[in-house]
Amino acid sequence: MLRIAVPNKGSLSETAAQMLHEAGYTGRRDSRELVVADPRNGVEFFYLRPRDIATYVGSGALDVGITGRDLLLDSGSEATEIAPLGFGDSTFRFAGPPGAYAGLADLEGVRVATSYPGLVGDFLARHGVTAKLVKLDGAVESAVRLGVADAVADVVSTGSTLRKAGLDIFGPVILDSEAVLIGSGVEKPGTQTLVRRLQGVLVARQYVLVDYDVPVEKLEAATAAAPGFESPTVSPLHDPEWVAVRVMIPRVETNHVMDALYELGARAILVSAIHAARL
Numbered sequence: 323m324l325r326i327a328v329p330n331k332g333s334l335s336e337t338a339a340q341m342l343h344e345a346g347y348t349g350r351r352d353s354r355e356l357v358v359a360d361p362r363n364g365v366e367f368f369y370l371r372p373r374d375i376a377t378y379v380g381s382g383a384l385d386v387g388i389t390g391r392d393l394l395l396d397s398g399s400e401a402t403e404i405a406p407l408g409f410g411d412s413t414f415r416f417a418g419p420p421g422a423y424a425g426l427a428d429l430e431g432v433r434v435a436t437s438y439p440g441l442v443g444d445f446l447a448r449h450g451v452t453a454k455l456v457k458l459d460g461a462v463e464s465a466v467r468l469g470v471a472d473a474v475a476d477v478v479s480t481g482s483t484l485r486k487a488g489l490d491i492f493g494p495v496i497l498d499s500e501a502v503l504i505g506s507g508v509e510k511p512g513t514q515t516l517v518r519r520l521q522g523v524l525v526a527r528q529y530v531l532v533d534y535d536v537p538v539e540k541l542e543a544a545t546a547a548a549p550g551f552e553s554p555t556v557s558p559l560h561d562p563e564w565v566a567v568r569v570m571i572p573r574v575e576t577n578h579v580m581d582a583l584y585e586l587g588a589r590a591i592l593v594s595a596i597h598a599a600r601l
């Protein structure tokens with residue numbers, strides 16, 4: 323049995339559960355379940371706080387896990403990133419009162435509030451800055467107004483929490499984060515199947531299939547407009563001057579690609595969703 327750690331709450335839990343479901347695994351029926359066995363797929367799920375997942379995986383207690391890259395680095399655990407999972411994107415940034423800090427060097431001797439002291443401490447040390455980290459559990463944006471810190475370092479998604487707290491981002495990006503699959507460093511049997519299944523879900527979410535007919539002399543130009551994952555599939559049509567083409571394109575580019583193909587002379591352009599994929 324491959325023992326897999328999954329976030330039980332927070333920003334990553336819902337999408338992680340959804341991805342595993344789409345990948346064909348059994349999920350928990352209610353949010354209080356701590357362990358779910360899925361013998362048909364040879365795996366067992368452990369629902370844990372995302373912040374603790376790297377500790378369990380790094381120690382070898384569990385084989386793989388889903389957590390944030392920021393949480394992995396903050397943990398200082400031995401666990402390593404196996405694959406990015408394409409959700410839970412955030413950036414990790416410094417923020418302070420408007421105009422108070424121009425860059426990293428200004429943080430020398432300053433009190434910085436954060437829930438990620440491992441991540442922020444490593445970053446400051448690498449850049450030769452000595453600040454005084456104030457460890458808080460959450461809502462760190464309030465720390466400046468309430469006088470326990472002079473600046474903060476926190477997860478930024480839309481930036482609206484910082485705006486509401488009257489703080490401005492400054493200095494370099496500490497980290498670009500997203501949800502990642504992590505492992506203990508020693509690969510357990512079954513890990514590659516899990517990775518391929520999750521990557522299949524990502525492809526099905528992020529790509530669509532486009533079918534179109536195009537005059538043979540426009541095929542090269544059409545292929546340049548929509549090159550596909552590897553190379554488009556080209557099939558003959560009854561009319562020898564036309565071919566049928568099938569290609570995978572990023573979902574976000576769907577309408578641009580359809581416009582470009584139509585302009586080139588392609589017709590009967592059909593787009594369909596990918597239900598599942600194994601590349």
Ligand SMILES: Nc1ncnc2c1ncn2[C@@H]1O[C@H](COP(=O)(O)OP(=O)(O)OP(=O)(O)O)[C@@H](O)[C@H]1O
Nearest residue numbers: 331332333334372373390392410411412477479499
């Ligand atoms: N808007 C967001 N707020 C917080 N974390 C986010 C956000 N978007 C993505 N994330 C990622 O989610 C992970 C944090 O999840 P976690 O469950 O620990 O905190 P949370 O969602 O703030 O929940 P809580 O603080 O209520 O426990 C990190 O990897 C972080 O980068």
Ligand SMILES: O=P(O)(O)OC[C@H]1O[C@H](OP(=O)(O)OP(=O)(O)O)[C@H](O)[C@@H]1O
Nearest residue numbers: 460461462477478479480481482483484
């Ligand atoms: O840039 P935004 O879209 O505003 O999102 C980022 C904010 O969301 C999270 O806080 P959360 O609501 O989880 O509260 P917490 O600080 O108590 O964890 C995070 O810690 C930031 O404060």
Ligand SMILES: [Mg+2]
Nearest residue numbers: 332333460461
């Ligand atoms: Mg939070």
